[in-house]
Amino acid sequence: MLVYFSAVHWLSTPNGNEYLQPHRFTPILARLIYCSRLVFLEAVLPHFSCIYGGIARPPRHGLLQRLNAARREYMCDGTLSPMGEFLSLLSYSNALRRSQGSTFRFHQSDDGEVLSWNGNQRLSMVDFRGLACKVLRSVTASCSRLVYDWEPTHIDLSLIRDNLSTTTPGYSFVSDPVNQLTDAYSELLLRACISPVDGLLQEQGQNLSTWDAKVARAYLEAHDDHLKGLMVLCNFDGGQCARITELLTLECFNTASTERGIGLWGAKMCSITRHHKARLATNNEFYVVRFFSKPVSRLMF
Numbered sequence: 424m425l426v427y428f429s430a431v432h433w434l435s436t437p438n439g440n441e442y443l444q445p446h447r448f449t450p451i452l453a454r455l456i457y458c459s460r461l462v463f464l465e466a467v468l469p470h471f472s473c474i475y476g477g478i479a480r481p482p483r484h485g486l487l488q489r490l491n492a493a494r495r496e497y498m499c500d501g502t503l504s505p506m507g508e509f510l511s512l513l514s515y516s517n518a519l520r521r522s523q524g525s526t527f528r529f530h531q532s533d534d535g536e537v538l539s540w541n542g543n544q545r546l547s548m549v550d551f552r553g554l555a556c557k558v559l560r561s562v563t564a565s566c567s568r569l570v571y572d573w574e575p576t577h578i579d580l581s582l583i584r585d586n587l588s589t590t591t592p593g594y595s596f597v598s599d600p601v602n603q604l605t606d607a608y609s610e611l612l613l614r615a616c617i618s619p620v621d622g623l624l625q626e627q628g629q630n631l632s633t634w635d636a637k638v639a640r641a642y643l644e645a646h647d648d649h650l651k652g653l654m655v656l657c658n659f660d661g662g663q664c665a666r667i668t669e670l671l672t673l674e675c676f677n678t679a680s681t682e683r684g685i686g687l688w689g690a691k692m693c694s695i696t697r698h699h700k701a702r703l704a705t706n707n708e709f710y711v712v713r714f715f716s717k718p719v720s721r722l723m724f
Contacts, residue, residue, distance in 0.1 A: 445519040452516060456509050460498070463506075467493045555659040562652040563722055569642070569649055571614045575607060580720060585687035587695075595676045596687050615642075653723070657694065661713035669696050685723070692720035 442448075468486055496502060500510040529540045539545045585596035597604045616624045616632075623639050624632040654671075658664040673684035673694055684695045696711045715723065 445516045445523065449513065449516040449520055452509060452513050456506070456513065459506060459509070463493075463498060464490075555656075558652060558656050558659060559718060559722075562649065562656050565645065565649040565652060566722060569646060570611055571618050573611050573614055575604065575724065578721075579690075580687065580692075580717075580724060581690040583687055583690075583724075587686050587688065590677055590682055592677050592679045595683055595685075598676065656719060656722075657713070657715065660715050660719045661694065663711075663713065665694070665696065665711075665713065670694070687720075687724075688714070690720070691715060691717065692723045 443451075467490055497504045498506050501507055529538060531538055536549070537545055537547045583596055584599055584601045586594075586599070596602055597607065616622060621638055621642075623635060623642065625635040625638075627633050654667060657670060673696075674681055675683055675685050677683050682695075682697075684697075686693050686695055691714050693712050693714045696713075698709050698711065
């Protein structure tokens with residue numbers, strides 16, 4: 424059924440009398456593979472029990488063995504399953520797409536303010552700058568909801584001390600006693616638990632409360648959405664764009680094996696990425712430091 428479903432998507436719309444070009448069909452097939460993997464992962468290792476579907480949450484041990492057993496049979500290339508057919512078809516479509524060359528080219532106006540492509544698609548620098556402001560407003564609003572309108576004691580970042588040369592495990596400007604932020608997490612957790620609106624705890628009787636699973640799950644999903652918006656904002660504001668893998672591996676505190684990648688310098692927040700690309704040739708690693716503007720720095724703080 425899935426193979427037939429993918430074949431229907433290959434037909435052009437609305438008439439369906441011809442096939443789509445590889446550059447148009449390949450993204451559709453890639454999205455179908457992505458969704459199929461998510462459904463497969465949820466079916467094999469469900470995160471929550473689904474009573475209406477008769478799916479019980481498996482025990483927390485032996486998950487890797489359970490996943491690999493099903494993955495080798497249904498998810499790998501060359502298997503007698505729809506996913507094997509999808510992967511083979513995706514590889515073939517990518518080969519055709521590369522052989523056909525570029526589908527459209529970019530054109531820039533004489534004044535350098537408007538970028539156009541694909542005939543009627545246009546992007547001006549004014550719209551692009553407005554996109555950054557829109558993302559900043561959206562991320563600021565989501566941050567305010569996540570912290571339940573909590574504000575730190577120090578608003579002026581120039582008063583915050585951060586010793587970037589300290590490599591002690593657990594150190595950060597948050598844990599520095601001079602900044603008086605060591606109790607900030609406890610204050611935020613208390614505010615989140617007892618908030619009358621969307622609080623994480625629900626009363627079960629006198630002096631007894633339990634986690635509200637629905638609200639807690641919505642909070643975690645909002646947290647993930649906030650991180651995605653924050654990473655987009657970092658790429659907009661930090662100058663040279665960073666890889667998403669670099670942003671996802673930044674540490675807020677020093678650990679026993681790595682140094683933190685978030686710091687404060689000159690009243691501005693910065694991200695510190697360590698690269699080892701040239702180490703084989705020069706035996707040296709180099710650092711990429713991206714400083715953020717004051718509104719973004721205050722938001723990250």
